[in-house]
Amino acid sequence: MPAFEPFRGIRYDTRSLDPTLVTSPPYDVISPNDRESLVDGSAFNVTRIDLPVPDPAQPSADPYRLAAALLTTWRQDGILVTDEVPAFTVHRMSSVDEDGVAHHTTGVVGALRLSAPGEGEILCHEYTTPKAKSDRLDLLGATDANLSAVWGLSPAAGLTDLLQLTEEPTLEFSADGVTHAVWVVTDPSRISAIRAAIEPHPIVIADGHHRYETSLAHRDRIRADSGEGTAAEFVMCFVVELSETQLSVGPIHRLVTGLGFGVDLIATLETFFEIEPFAAPATGVIHALEQAGSLALILPDAEFLLRPRPEMFTTTRDLDSSRLDHALASLTGIDVAYQHGVENIRSAVDSGAVDFGVLLRPVTVAQIIDIAEGGERMPPKSTFFFPKPPTGIVLRSLLDN
Template sequence: MPRFTPFRAVRYPTDTNFDAVVAPPYDVLSAEQVRYHHDRDPHNITRIDVPTGDDRYARAGALYRQWLDEGVLVADEAPTLTVYRLRFTDPTGAERTISGVLGGLEVVDEGAGGVLPHERTTPKASTDRLDLTRATGANLSPVWGLSLAAGLTDLLAEPGEPVAAVTDDADGFRVEHLLERITDPDRIAAITELIGTDDVLIADGHHRYGVARSYRDEVRTATGRTDTAAEDTLVFVNELVADQLSVAAIHRLYRGIAADTLRSAIGDRFDLAALDADHPDARPDPATLARMEAEGFLTLITAEGAWTMTPKPGAFDDVRALDGVWLEETLADLTAEVSYQHGVEEVLSAVGSGDAVAGVLIRPVGVAEIERTAREGLLMPPKSTFFTPKLKTGFVIRDLS
């Protein structure tokens, strides 16, 4: 089972205007958004986490060390854990609170168990995160992990020392980000011991965790040691429980194939019907997603229209009941290029502009299915889940020196 440890967290001082210095994770920021955050404050975390221009990694590392020297960032006096709560009303109107904890999670070899991927990942050739880790000697953006150990939520219920708070609407709905420091050794021990009793499933940040593995191996080779800070990486862990998590679907876009060919292949396993029989030109909207959940269909979108996709009786009797798996099975013999998009409007825009030949809206994966897949040691298709809201970068940094 994975080791979970406290560490001397590096933070902005508690009197900081956190709204000006923290930011969404690097992998959801456009170039324009990066510029916006760079300009918000001379100490915005993106200046280190998403550096730009020539020699950007060296400059990011130098800036990180400068901020430490100047007191812009300060390290806790002793190893701590940090409770991170996200309070929000999800798109369905349900009020949720995600209560998790930031600590150092063991970096394990691929396939070793303890820390599990929950979906197949798409290759990423970029060494950006590894170069940044080398230059800064720090974990800047947390991986999001789901603990399969029951009882973590209860252990985190008691408030800790408030250290930061931000409220924003960046994820399409209002989100409160609340950070609390835990210094009590007994409470730290109880939390770390519980997390260490069962697997942790990576919800978001598979690439970051893979980078941590590469960095750990580099440090082992350079030092001959297996007891450095690189043996763990910064992870937010919360309990895998349905009432906390808000899981959205990531829809499919198809290119490099004729729309008629794609529709014909889909028709082999799905019954197709107009999305709205009374209005043939009707296009999907957010209400369509609710219909899909209630009535059990997917939605095909092409330039010619939109159709419900209802599985034919017996079509997937021997296939796991996941929309992404059904699509892979249905289109296995085609050479279409597939990409991923989590917004309905973005899918409509891609198809309407001709950037994509077709799109398929799928339903979100339930928490029970996420746990079942993990327990059975299986992987979902790439981009099966989109966990919201996103954690902020900058609240807690884990120094590796």
């Protein structure tokens, strides 16, 4: 079973720095414009390290090496400070949905021992794309640090209750409609209780498959050079109890370009779906799709429901992402991009930037468990967990632990 250990975390000195200005969303949801806004907001925003770009003033410099140098400088200058003793970090995210219902996700950040898929300790549920993985490997190799946590799910019953702390949080702030409360746990009895709850059970990777697979590749590279027993044997992981009450899973939709001239898209898709006009509600579009048992095709001048024809998907997983991959395989030369948010899809289609979009329904927690435990994986970008833990709450050095 997995080992889950406290570590000496690296944290912003929030006595002098505003956490809303130095933390950021995860790297894979940040657009170029978002990145520009974040780095303009603070000279110490973590995006400067976690999402490095070439420096026009040093065009020949490796951006990953520049990120590593910046991390070192911030630590030396006291912008980032290191825990004196190993600690767990309890993190609670609280938000209110569009219906006024409050949601809370409480988890604990620690160091999770890496285990290859198939060994039974760590279960992955989704394939990854190679480009993003190579980017993360280059960054990890340069910085020797976990800059953001993998999100893991644990079937440990009662873990949420165990993480309900009564002390004042070490850090509390709100950003993007989410309130974050953070506690640094160093008490040996609490550390033992958390480990005792988590370690008897396998961990399902909910989000951060790229980071997990990257960490495995980095571990193997370090083993070849230095043997086992280094900090590279572990990865920073945010562990949440596997419970419907703790998780909100949204869909990641599709944007398609490269549709050939004269291709009858409706006729092509009609082979796989029953198609009818979609009078989308002003709000709750995804709920409407769930009620209709359908995906939705978004065109510049119309929207349609796509109700899967069961006989056409007898060999695919019971997932919208799998069904759509199967249907789109009949269209040659297309490129598929991934985007969350209904309005983002509509905007891209209306602007003419893409040929069409498809809205998907969210995957359920039960489907994630079923696929992971069966040793299978969903297509890339099948799940979108929210709210996302921001990058910059805590970092983990592979040199200090």
